[in-house]
Amino acid sequence: MIDQRNLDAIKAAVVASPIFYIVETYFFNDWEFLKFLLAAMLVDWVWGFSLAWKNRTISEEGFQKFGKKLAEYGTLLILGHIMLNARSGGEPIAAFKYFTTTIHGYLLVREAISILDKIALVSPKLVPKWLLEKLKTYRxxxxxDSNSDERN
Incomplete structure (x- = not known):
């Protein structure tokens, strides 16, 4: 005999299954990448929060920026998924094959630069200025920029 908790779980699964199917098919399904991106975002947030705490500049604006970043990144991830999985005549569109990889790489590079930038504020000698400048130029x-090979 099925008790009420199991019956509720079955009902929830019946309702949630088509929703998850639609999300994974049309919006996003690369949960493995998302774990890495969220880990980088968390490290970036911790460094940013610790700097704000140290400088006594914690504000609501900082939390709003994080929310905005989540919305922007989420939109890019959904766009990448749509481009990667879009079909024309039942076949993937070849021109979009590397679109998602480019978006994923861009987001991780952007987070890495942000983390290095914050580490450089705490310990300037740890991150060479020339490296940070080249990464920011790339971002x-x-x-x-191959013309500026000065090492500061």
Missing amino acids: DTGKI
């Missing part, structure tokens, strides 16, 4: 322009 902002998508180009590697």
